[in-house]
Amino acid sequence: MIQGTLFQIDSETPWEDLGNGIKRQIYGYDDHIMLVKAQFDAEAVGTLHEHHHSQVTYVESGVFEMTIGKEIRTIRKGDGYYIPPHEIHGCVCLEPGMLLDVFSPLREDFL
Amino acid sequence: MIQGTLFQIDSETPWEDLGNGIKRQIYGYDDHIMLVKAQFDAEAVGTLHEHHHSQVTYVESGVFEMTIGKEIRTIRKGDGYYIPPHEIHGCVCLEPGMLLDVFSPLREDFL
Numbered sequence: 001m002i003q004g005t006l007f008q009i010d011s012e013t014p015w016e017d018l019g020n021g022i023k024r025q026i027y028g029y030d031d032h033i034m035l036v037k038a039q040f041d042a043e044a045v046g047t048l049h050e051h052h053h054s055q056v057t058y059v060e061s062g063v064f065e066m067t068i069g070k071e072i073r074t075i076r077k078g079d080g081y082y083i084p085p086h087e088i089h090g091c092v093c094l095e096p097g098m099l100l101d102v103f104s105p106l107r108e109d110f111l
Numbered sequence: 112m113i114q115g116t117l118f119q120i121d122s123e124t125p126w127e128d129l130g131n132g133i134k135r136q137i138y139g140y141d142d143h144i145m146l147v148k149a150q151f152d153a154e155a156v157g158t159l160h161e162h163h164h165s166q167v168t169y170v171e172s173g174v175f176e177m178t179i180g181k182e183i184r185t186i187r188k189g190d191g192y193y194i195p196p197h198e199i200h201g202c203v204c205l206e207p208g209m210l211l212d213v214f215s216p217l218r219e220d221f222l
Contacts, residue, residue, distance in 0.1 A: 002193075002195070003193045005193075006179045006180070006182055006192055006193055006194070007177075007179075007182070007184050007186065007190065007191075007192050008190060008191040008192065008193070009186070009190050010189030010190050011189075027167060027169065027191040027193070028166075028167035028168070028191055028192060028193025028194075029167065029193065030165050030193070030195065032143075032165045032215040032216075033144065033165045033166075033167055033213065033214075033215040034167070035167035035168075035169060035191060035193075035213060037169070054141050054143045054144045055139075055144075056138060056139035056140065056144055056145070056146035056213060057139070057146075058138065058146060058148070058169075058171075058211050060169075060171060066118075068117045068118075069117070071117055071118070073118050075118065075120070078121030078122075079118065079119060079120050079121050080118075080119040080138040080139055080146060081117055081118050081119065081139060082113075082114045082116075082117055082119070082138070082139025082140065082141070082146075083117070083139075084113070084141065100169050100211060102144065102146060102167060102213040103144075104143040104144040104215045104216075105143070105215075
C-alpha cells in the first residue's frame, strides 16, 4: 500500500467523520508509516485502546488530557508523545484542536 | 533505541541549531519511527538529499517551496507530503515556519 500522491493539500483532502466529535484526514503513507490528522471538538473522547503499531503524536492545536499506560498529562499545542506497541492510551479533548498521529507500520484498518 | 519519556513537552525539549537558519527538536522515537520538529527561518534551504527511510511530513506553519523527485509545489500550514525511500527531496522556506518530519525506521544519525 502507498499514498497515491506525493503531496497532500489540506483543502483537497477529504475528512472522514468518525462521530462523537472526531474527524480525520489520511495523509502520507506506505507499508512502513502513516500520518493521520485527527480533529477533536471540545469534550470529544479518544477511548482507551491499544494496537501493535508504534505511535508518535504532535499536538497541532488545542488542549488534551492524555493517558498513556499509568501516566496522565495535560498537553497542548507544541507538545507530543510516544506510544510503545500495545500500550493502552486515550485522551479527552479539553479545548478543540488537532492531533497529528503517525504510526509504524501502516494502519491498514484506516484504509 | 527508544525515547526515554512518553511525553515530549515543548518548553522542556532542547533545540539543536543546525546552522543556516534551521533548528530542530527530537520528539518520540523507537527503532521503527521518529518524529522531529524542524524550524526554518525565511530563505533557509533544506538542500536536496535522499535516504533509505520512508518519510511523512506535515507543515505546522509557514510556507515552503518543496521539491520531491521531479515535482515542485508551494505548500503551507495544513499541507503535507510523502517521500518514498531514496527519493531526492529538498525545500526552500518562503515564509518562516515549522515542518514535522516523521521517519521510518529511526534516523539513528539524528541521535
